Amino acid sequence: GAVVSQHPSWVICKSGTSVKIECRSLDFQATTMFWYRQFPKQSLMLMATSNEGSKATYEQGVEKDKFLINHASLTLSTLTVTSAHPEDSSFYICSARKGGLASYNEQFFGPGTRLTVL
Amino acid sequence: QKEVEQDPGPLSVPEGAIVSLNCTYSNSAFQYFMWYRQYSRKGPELLMYTYSSGNKEDGRFTAQVDKSSKYISLFIRDSQPSDSATYLCATHGNYQLIWGAGTKLIIKP
Numbered sequence: 311g312a313v314v315s316q317h318p319s320w321v322i323c324k325s326g327t328s329v330k331i332e333c334r335s336l337d338f339q340a341t342t343m344f345w346y347r348q349f350p351k352q353s354l355m356l357m358a359t360s361n362e363g364s365k366a367t368y369e370q371g372v373e374k375d376k377f378l379i380n381h382a383s384l385t386l387s388t389l390t391v392t393s394a395h396p397e398d399s400s401f402y403i404c405s406a407r408k409g410g411l412a413s414y415n416e417q418f419f420g421p422g423t424r425l426t427v428l
Numbered sequence: 429q430k431e432v433e434q435d436p437g438p439l440s441v442p443e444g445a446i447v448s449l450n451c452t453y454s455n456s457a458f459q460y461f462m463w464y465r466q467y468s469r470k471g472p473e474l475l476m477y478t479y480s481s482g483n484k485e486d487g488r489f490t491a492q493v494d495k496s497s498k499y500i501s502l503f504i505r506d507s508q509p510s511d512s513a514t515y516l517c518a519t520h521g522n523y524q525l526i527w528g529a530g531t532k533l534i535i536k537p
Binding site: 354 | 471474
């Protein structure tokens with residue numbers, strides 16, 4: 311299979327603190343990982359694309375200094391929400407894409423992390 | 429106009445019914461089409477993946493692409509309460525997925 315895990319699954323933090331979310335591909339190497347956020351009853355919104363060993367590419371309107379992404383290895387990417395505020399409360403989902411042309415369209419999703427900022 | 433349009437529903441049908449979920453897209457260059465299922469508070473799960481036009485069947489699920497009308501469909505036969513979820517269509521743009529809004533499906537026992 312192609313399993314992607316996220317940790318933590320749910321986090322509550324105080325306003326002004328930073329939160330780190332981990333995304334791991336458990337049984338394959340992911341050359342590219344994606345970070346999404348999803349508000350209730352809405353579709354997924356791509357925040358950034360992260361390639362192993364290089365800087366992430368952020369979508370328009372996403373603050374790169376607020377949402378720090380690190381893709382240090384082929385199996386791990388992290389998203390750090392810095393100085394979190396209540397409006398950052400959302401469901402954050404990562405996905406991982408296998409390398410190689412044969413599967414370049416396939417993305418495998420993690421279970422998501424629910425962030426609540428008080 | 430959004431690149432992929434999908435009615436958010438909800439769509440409520442009785443158990444055992446045939447379900448038809450649909451999306452339209454605007455760019456005729458799109459060739460890869462996916463259907464994902466997302467349960468509440470979970471990440472999306474890939475259900476079906478099709479390339480270009482035609483049908484693809486997997487168990488109770490059939491994905492259909494009509495490139496002439498830029499219309500994609502997912503049919504679910506013998507629907508079960510466990511099929512209740514949000515179904516998202518997606519296509520592949522330049523190195524990223526382009527998503528529909530998702531249709532919430534409710535199967536009533």
